[in-house]
Structures are given as C-alpha cells and as structure tokens.
Amino acid sequence: MGALAAIRHWSSTVNSDxxxxxxxxxxxxxxxxxxxxxxxxxxxxxxxxxFSDHEIVRDxxxxxxxxxxxxxxxxxxxxxxxxxxxxxxxxxCYDELRRRKRRPExxxxxxxxxxxxxxxLVNHATPEAIVDxxxxxxxxxxxxxxxxxxxxxxxxxxxxxxxxxxxxIGEIAAIMGWSEAKxxxxxxxxxxxxxxxxxxxxxxxRGR
Amino acid sequence: MNCFDARKExxxxxxxxxxxxxxxxFAGHLRGCAQCDRSFxxxxxxxxxxxxxxxxxxxxxxxxxxxxxxQRQPANGxxxxxxxxxxxxxxxxxxxxxxxxxxxxxxxxxAPASSQDVMEAxxxxxxxxxxxxxxxxxxxxxxxxxxxDPSLQEPLAPDSTESRSNGLAG
Numbered sequence: 001m002g003a004l005a006a007i008r009h010w011s012s013t014v015n016s017d018x019x020x021x022x023x024x025x026x027x028x029x030x031x032x033x034x035x036x037x038x039x040x041x042x043x044x045x046x047x048x049x050x051f052s053d054h055e056i057v058r059d060x061x062x063x064x065x066x067x068x069x070x071x072x073x074x075x076x077x078x079x080x081x082x083x084x085x086x087x088x089x090x091x092x093c094y095d096e097l098r099r100r101k102r103r104p105e106x107x108x109x110x111x112x113x114x115x116x117x118x119x120x121l122v123n124h125a126t127p128e129a130i131v132d133x134x135x136x137x138x139x140x141x142x143x144x145x146x147x148x149x150x151x152x153x154x155x156x157x158x159x160x161x162x163x164x165x166x167x168x169i170g171e172i173a174a175i176m177g178w179s180e181a182k183x184x185x186x187x188x189x190x191x192x193x194x195x196x197x198x199x200x201x202x203x204x205x206r207g208r
Numbered sequence: 209m210n211c212f213d214a215r216k217e218x219x220x221x222x223x224x225x226x227x228x229x230x231x232x233x234f235a236g237h238l239r240g241c242a243q244c245d246r247s248f249x250x251x252x253x254x255x256x257x258x259x260x261x262x263x264x265x266x267x268x269x270x271x272x273x274x275x276x277x278x279q280r281q282p283a284n285g286x287x288x289x290x291x292x293x294x295x296x297x298x299x300x301x302x303x304x305x306x307x308x309x310x311x312x313x314x315x316x317x318x319a320p321a322s323s324q325d326v327m328e329a330x331x332x333x334x335x336x337x338x339x340x341x342x343x344x345x346x347x348x349x350x351x352x353x354x355x356x357d358p359s360l361q362e363p364l365a366p367d368s369t370e371s372r373s374n375g376l377a378g
Binding site for chain 1: 221222224234235238245246248249250252253254255256257258259260
C-alpha cells in the first residue's frame with residue numbers, strides 16, 4: 001500500500017469527535033474510550049497548571065472525564081469538543097481550589113533551603129542558565145506553584161486560563177460564568193499579587 | 209531588539225521557540241537593560257508552573273485503573289478494599305459511578321455497554337495526542353493592558369455571593 005493510500009485508509013478509519021459522541025449517545029458507550037484517550041494528556045496538562053501533586057492531577061482529570069461523560073448529551077457541536085471539555089476541566093479544578101485552604105500570602109518566611117537556592121539562582125544566573133535549570137530542578141516548579149497557591153481561586157483561574165490556555169477575557173468569562181469585568185479585575189489583581197510576591201522573593205534573596 | 213519586543217518574547221524564550229538569532233538578540237537586550245532583565249527574573253519565578261511544557265509525570269506512572277483493579281482483584285480473591293489511599297479509593301468510587309451511568313444507558317441500548325472501556329480510556333497510559341499549543345505573546349508580565357481600564361476600579365461582589373452562570377459547577 002502506498003503512502004497516500006495508507007493515509008486515505010487511516011483517515012477513513014478514524015472517527016471524528018462528533019461521530020464518536022454520536023456513538024456514545026446512541027448507546028455504544030465504549031466509544032467514550034477513544035474520546036478520552038484523545039484528550040487525556042491535554043486535560044491532565046490543564047489540571048497540572050493548578051496542582052503539582054500527580055495524584056491530584058490524575059484524580060481531577062478523571063473527575064473531568066466522568067462529568068463530561070455524564071453531561072455528553074448537553075454538548076453542542078457548534079464549539080470544538082476540547083473547548084467544551086476545557087470548560088468542564090477548569091470548573092473541576094476551580095471547585096477543588098475552592099475546597100482547599102489557600103496558602104498565606106507571605107511566602108518568603110517559610111522557604112526551604114532548596115527554594116532559597118532556586119531563588120538565588122533566578123536572581124543571579126543568566127537567562128539561559130535559568131531556563132536550563134528550571135527544567136532540572138523540582139524546586140523551581142514547587143516555588144512557582146507556591147506563588148500561584150497564594151492567589152485566590154478566582155484570581156488563579158483567570159491567571160492560568162489566560163496565560164497557559166491563551167484564552168481571551170470573553171472566553172474565560174464564558175467558561176467560568178462570570179462577567180468580563182470580573183475577569184478583568186481578577187486578572188489585574190492576580191498579576192499585581194504575583195508580581196509583588198516575586199519582587200519580594202527576589203529582593204529577599206538579593207539582600208542576603 | 210527594544211524593550212517592547214523583548215517583553216513580548218518572555219514566553220518564547222522560556223519555551224525555546226525563538227530562532228537562534230532572536231534568542232541571542234533577546235539575551236543581548238536583557239544584558240543591557242536592567243528593567244527588562246528584572247522583569248524576566250520576576251517572570252521566571254512563576255514560569256515553571258505556567259509555561260513548562262513537560263510531559264505530565266502522571267502519565268508515566270501506573271494507571272489508576274490498574275491500581276484500582278489490583279484493589280478489586282487481590283491475589284487471594286478477597287474483598288475489594290476502599291482504603292488504599294485517596295486516589296485508589298476514588299478510582300473505585302469512580303468506577304462504581306461510571307457503572308451506574310453506563311448500566312443506565314445499557315438498560316435501553318441494544319449494544320452491551322462496557323464500563324471497562326470507559327475507565328480504561330480515562331485511566332489508561334496509551335494516550336498519544338499532540339501537545340497543547342501556545343502562542344508566543346508573553347504579555348503577562350510585560351504589558352499592563354488592564355491598568356488603564358476604568359472597569360478595574362469597580363468593586364467586586366464579596367466572594368461568598370459570587371456565582372457561576374455557566375451550568376458547569378460541580
């Protein structure tokens with residue numbers, strides 16, 4: 001079989017999201033397996049923006065798929081399936097954030113040695129060295145998540161959806177069921193707090 | 209490269225999507241501009257959580273389904289345990305929830321439903337989808353697009369009274 005024929009054969013055997021959804025709604029629920037396997041990495045990646053613990057990430061991803069499965073009849077094909085699934089996942093993560101106790105906003109006081117060392121590196125290394133080190137050092141991720149943990153759940157939702165999913169104010173408002181004005185205010189507050197905290201951390205390390 | 213251009217490239221530099229020439233120009237600008245250098249270091253503290261593109265480590269660990277099954281089918285054929293940790297307990301509960309939903313569907317469906325397939329898809333380890341795409345606009349710490357927006361001065365309702373109108377609340 002030639003390459004073109006192979007591609008044609010492959011494309012003729014791969015069902016679209018809409019076809020799979022129709023199969024699930026038609027009673028062949030096993031088709032949901034294909035839907036879930038297509039989007040599992042993306043859903044886990046979004047959950048990972050909110051939580052660093054792998055167990056929690058996995059649990060929230062599963063919760064998202066279960067909600068999607070049970071609500072599948074409400075999906076409308078006018079929007080991409082991933083957009084619909086992202087909205088469900090974001091709300092699952094938001095519910096979990098609200099359930100948890102927020103960290104105190106003054107982070108510097110209880111830094112561990114590893115986090116102090118990472119902050120020291122960010123303060124003094126070259127930009128290239130910072131990027132290289134961030135890929136290797138767990139504390140880089142821990143500290144970043146601690147910065148995010150200091151945000152209110154609403155602020156954090158806006159921060160993550162805008163920064164990592166690159167959504168517009170209107171899209172975030174639609175996902176969260178908030179007004180655009182509220183999303184703008186939350187974005188402003190989140191950025192202000194994150195910047196203030198980061199400046200504090202860097203100033204503390206520079207002063208030592 | 210000027211300050212405006214440099215600050216747009218924070219994300220791209222972090223994600224290594226700049227060309228070698230642009231990367232060198234970016235680094236060169238930061239060496240000569242204390243303000244942009246400072247802004248990049250501020251950005252770098254949160255970037256690992258917001259802009260890291262690493263494969264989720266959870267995907268490389270044994271699937272929850274496998275762990276749930278090991279709970280459900282112990283070697284000695286004993287009873288199902290629900291106290292093997294938060295995730296394991298949850299997985300068993302989730303499987304039960306799916307079973308309820310699926311059995312409801314199966315009641316009117318001609319084709320037999322497979323809750324196993326659903327759970328395997330949710331918890332399996334063989335997913336192979338492309339990475340989430342990102343833009344190269346690194347504006348978060350560099351452009352204050354909201355700072356001049358009068359709506360930012362409006363008071364927010366207290367959190368306790370805020371609600372979602374998207375119908376997706378849990």
